[in-house]
Amino acid sequence: MCGIVGLLVKTPALKERLGELMVPMLIGMTERGPDSAGLAVFGDSLAENSRKLSLYSGLTDDGADFNWHGLTHALKEHLDVDAHIDVKHNHAVLSFAVSPELVKRWLRENHPKLHILSTGRTIDLYKDIGTPAQVADRYDFKSMKGSHLVGHTRMATESAVTPDRAHPFTAGEDFCLVHNGSLSNPNSIRRKLTPAGIHFETDNDTEAACRFLEWRLREGDDLEVALQKGFDELDGFFTFLMGTPDKLALIRDPFACKPAVVAETDDYVAIASEFRSLAHLPGVKHANVFEPAPEEMYVWNA
Amino acid sequence: MERMTFDLASSSLTEMNTFLHKGLEEGDKRHISVLNPDGAHNIAVGLNHPVTVEIHGHAGYYAGGMNKHARVVIHGSAGTGVAENMMSGSVHVKGFASNGAGATAHGGLLVIDGDAGLRCGISLKGGDIVVGGSVGSFSGFMAQAGHMVICGDAGDALGDSLYEAVIYLRGNVKSLGADAQFEDMTDADYATLAELLSKAGMDHDPKSFKRIASARTLYHWNADANQEY
Numbered sequence: 001m002c003g004i005v006g007l008l009v010k011t012p013a014l015k016e017r018l019g020e021l022m023v024p025m026l027i028g029m030t031e032r033g034p035d036s037a038g039l040a041v042f043g044d045s046l047a048e049n050s051r052k053l054s055l056y057s058g059l060t061d062d063g064a065d066f067n068w069h070g071l072t073h074a075l076k077e078h079l080d081v082d083a084h085i086d087v088k089h090n091h092a093v094l095s096f097a098v099s100p101e102l103v104k105r106w107l108r109e110n111h112p113k114l115h116i117l118s119t120g121r122t123i124d125l126y127k128d129i130g131t132p133a134q135v136a137d138r139y140d141f142k143s144m145k146g147s148h149l150v151g152h153t154r155m156a157t158e159s160a161v162t163p164d165r166a167h168p169f170t171a172g173e174d175f176c177l178v179h180n181g182s183l184s185n186p187n188s189i190r191r192k193l194t195p196a197g198i199h200f201e202t203d204n205d206t207e208a209a210c211r212f213l214e215w216r217l218r219e220g221d222d223l224e225v226a227l228q229k230g231f232d233e234l235d236g237f238f239t240f241l242m243g244t245p246d247k248l249a250l251i252r253d254p255f256a257c258k259p260a261v262v263a264e265t266d267d268y269v270a271i272a273s274e275f276r277s278l279a280h281l282p283g284v285k286h287a288n289v290f291e292p293a294p295e296e297m298y299v300w301n302a
Numbered sequence: 303m304e305r306m307t308f309d310l311a312s313s314s315l316t317e318m319n320t321f322l323h324k325g326l327e328e329g330d331k332r333h334i335s336v337l338n339p340d341g342a343h344n345i346a347v348g349l350n351h352p353v354t355v356e357i358h359g360h361a362g363y364y365a366g367g368m369n370k371h372a373r374v375v376i377h378g379s380a381g382t383g384v385a386e387n388m389m390s391g392s393v394h395v396k397g398f399a400s401n402g403a404g405a406t407a408h409g410g411l412l413v414i415d416g417d418a419g420l421r422c423g424i425s426l427k428g429g430d431i432v433v434g435g436s437v438g439s440f441s442g443f444m445a446q447a448g449h450m451v452i453c454g455d456a457g458d459a460l461g462d463s464l465y466e467a468v469i470y471l472r473g474n475v476k477s478l479g480a481d482a483q484f485e486d487m488t489d490a491d492y493a494t495l496a497e498l499l500s501k502a503g504m505d506h507d508p509k510s511f512k513r514i515a516s517a518r519t520l521y522h523w524n525a526d527a528n529q530e531y
Contacts, residue, residue, distance in 0.1 A: 256401060256420045256438065259382065274381065275341030275360045289360065289379060291400055291419060294438070 001155045002167075002180040003029025003132075004260070006241045006271035008148035008248050008300050014267055019144030021281060025270065026132045026141065026151050028277030032180075033153025036166035037135035038127025040176040040243055042302065043146035046121040051173075052095035053103065054117040054125040058163050061113070064090040071111070079106055088139045091117075091126050100173075115164055120174030122245040127152075127166040147302040150243040152178035158186075159204040169207050171198075171214035174245045179206040180258040180273055181237035189233065209234055213242065227251055227297050241271060249299045256294035263287040269300045304332045311338035315345065326351045341381065346374050352391070366393035369410060382419075385412040388429055401438070404431045407448065413502040420457070423450045426467050432502035442469050442514075443479065451498050453506055464516035470495050472511050483517045 005025040009015055018041070026037060046052060057066035068087045075081045075096070081103060083096040096103060100119050107114055118125035124146075126139045132153045136142065152167035159165045168176040183189075186208035190200060198211050212233065216226035227249065230240075237257035242249045250271060252260055263270045263278045265287045270278050278284055292298050308318040318336065326332065330351040336358060339345055343362040346355045349372035356375045357365065363381040366374035370389040379397035388407040395403075398416035405421065407429025414422075414431070420438035423431045426445035436454030443459070445467030455473035462479020469482075470491070478484075487495075487508075495508040 254439075259400065274362060275379070276343075276362055277341075279338075279340030279360070285359070289397075291379075291398060294420065 001032045001157075002178075003032035003153035003273045003277070004178050004180050004239060004241045004271070005029060005151040005153075005273075005277055006149065006243075006248050006250070006269075008269045008302055009267065010269070011267045015147055016145055018146050018149060019140075019142045021268075022144070022149055022151060023136050023142045024280045025272055025277040026136055026153060028279075029153040029273060030132050032273055033155045034131055035156055035161045036127065036129045036154040036163070037132040037152065038125070038154075038166045038168050038178075039136075039139075039141055039144070039149060039151045040118065040123055040125045040168045040170070041144045041146040041149045042122045042174075042243055042245055043124065044122070045245060046095060047097070048121075050095060050097045051100040051103075051119060051121060052093050052124070053100065053107075053119055054123070055092050055094055055107075056090060056115040056117050056128075056163060057092070058090040058128060059113050059115055060111065066090065066114075068092050074110070075103065075106070078110075079103070088126070090128070091139055093124050118170040118174075118176065119172070120245070123170070123174050123176060123243070125168060125170060125176065127168065128163045129161055129166065148243060148248050148300075150176055150178055150241050150248065158182050158206075159202065165202050165204045167206060168243075169204070169210035171211045172218055175210075175214045175217065175242070177206065177210040177213065177240055177242045179209060180239045180260075181253065183209060183234060183236035183238065185233075185235040205236075209238070209240065223247060223249055223299060224297055231295060239273070246302045247299055248302070249297065250292055251297055252292055252294045254295040260292050261289065262292055262298070263289045305335070306332060307335045307337060309337040310340065310342060315342050319344065319347065322346060322349055322353070322355070326353060339378070343381070346372070349374070349391070360397070369393060379416070380414075384414075385410070385429075388412065398435070403433075404429060407431070409448075411498075411501060417454065423448075423467070426450065430498055432498055432504065434502075434504055436473065439476070440479070442467060442482075445469075449494060449498060451495060451502070451511070453504060461514050461516075463520060464514075466516065468494075469514040470498075470511040471514055472506060475514075478514065481517050481520045482514055485513045485515050487511070487513050 086093045167178040170176045183205040186205035189208040239258040339359045341362040348368040352371040354373045360378040364383045366385045372391045374393045380395045380399045383402045385393035386405040388410040390409045392411040394413045399414045399418045401419040403418045403422045404412040408427045412431045415434040417435035418437045422437045422441040424443045426448045428447040432451040439457030442461040446465040450469045456475040459479035461482030
């Protein structure tokens with residue numbers, strides 16, 4: 001079992017309240033996913049030549065005491081990169097105006113235990129072990145602002161309970177995916193992608209789905225084509241919720257083994273595994289509430 | 303008649319369910335309103351008395367499950383397994399129902415005004431189900447007794463491995479399951495269907511429905527089938 005939540009606001013004023021509206025959604029999914037939680041927020045885009053990385057220091061020797069400002073000084077010294085860092089406990093968002101590959105290579109060489117959670121111009125990512133309430137509190141989720149987000153509460157079945165195996169998973173730039181379910185062919189997907197130079201960071205089945213779909217998008221498929229290939233190639237039980245800079249997308253396996261419910265008003269689209277995570281939203285009593293059909297694509301534009 | 307209200311925004315679900323199990327007397331016909339259900343699971347499960355429970359909002363999993371004698375009305379949608387294993391009485395969902403609605407129901411009437419999800423009426427054991435909208439795939443799988451009335455369309459594998467339950471379908475089916483077949487409607491079918499539609503408050507013409515029942519070819523092991531069904 002796991003819980004997924006997604007929220008996309010249509011009314012610009014609600015962008016300021018994105019995190020505040022989402023936290024009860026995430027906490028509402030605690031029974032479905034008590035061991036870890038995570039969140040990807042899509043906000044205003046950086047300039048075209050800028051990138052940001054979401055970093056996790058919990059697996060380094062210093063943990064939450066990691067010297068983030070030492071990191072920016074070292075980047076200036078070694079790479080002559082002016083980086084800005086925004087620290088929240090054992091997470092930080094590092095932004096700069098050079099090639100992300102340059103910075104990532106340096107990080108992997110000099111801080112191999114620092115986990116790179118996401119890369120892009122719009123995505124910030126936080127995930128850790130703990131109850132959804134603890135994780136939301138640790139990173140002050142309620143203060144998050146942006147146009148849309150993807151969240152997850154995890155009850156691990158396919159791989160260990162560790163921060164790097166929590167969801168959302170990311171691949172490439174500005175793409176993330178959360179999963180409720182279990183795949184039966186993640187290893188054949190890995191064998192297919194590895195020769196294409198795609199590197200996996202964990203043994204988690206969801207990572208295989210995430211990298212497969214991002215690979216299709218990078219190869220030029222539009223989202224709908226990529227999702228159709230996902231239906232053809234990914235076997236097992238799934239409700240997937242994906243985020244890109246301007247879209248939220250949802251699919252369910254043909255047997256609808258894992259739940260999802262959507263509430264849509266003039267102000268927002270909210271998605272959750274169950275209605276109990278949507279019940280607190282403003283105006284939800286008059287929202288269009290529906291259950292997404294199996295093997296159909298649902299895409300909402302931010 | 304005595305009326306009671308439980309507001310789940312201010313009192314606990316356990317408190318309400320405890321009352322419904324221990325606070326009622328034999329033959330109690332009270333009218334109970336449930337406010338702010340907010341998708342909670344297990345609302346009004348296992349009732350044993352002819353009370354009326356009206357749930358004002360969306361219910362979570364297993365609402366009205368194992369119902370006996372009671373009349374449960376959900377003014378909203380229902381999650382997975384609404385009225386599962388119902389014994390008697392009725393459950394009426396005014397909105398849509400998720401997967402496994404009315405699964406294994408032995409008796410009683412489940413009415414869903416909107417659509418039902420996948421596996422509606424799976425392993426039905428004698429209950430009746432009337433769906434105003436459409437049903438998802440694998441509905442009526444291994445249904446043994448009782449009736450399913452589907453006023454809209456059905457997904458894949460409708461009535462797969464049916465026993466003696468009968469399905470009446472008004473719309474189209476994507477595919478029938480193994481051993482399910484269309485059959486001619488008899489006068490008895492029209493009478494049964496008219497009564498179920500009337501009880502469900504739906505005014506479709508019984509003549510617009512088709513009957514689906516078991517061809518009974520899977521009832522006995524066929525050693526010559528060479529594992530090809």
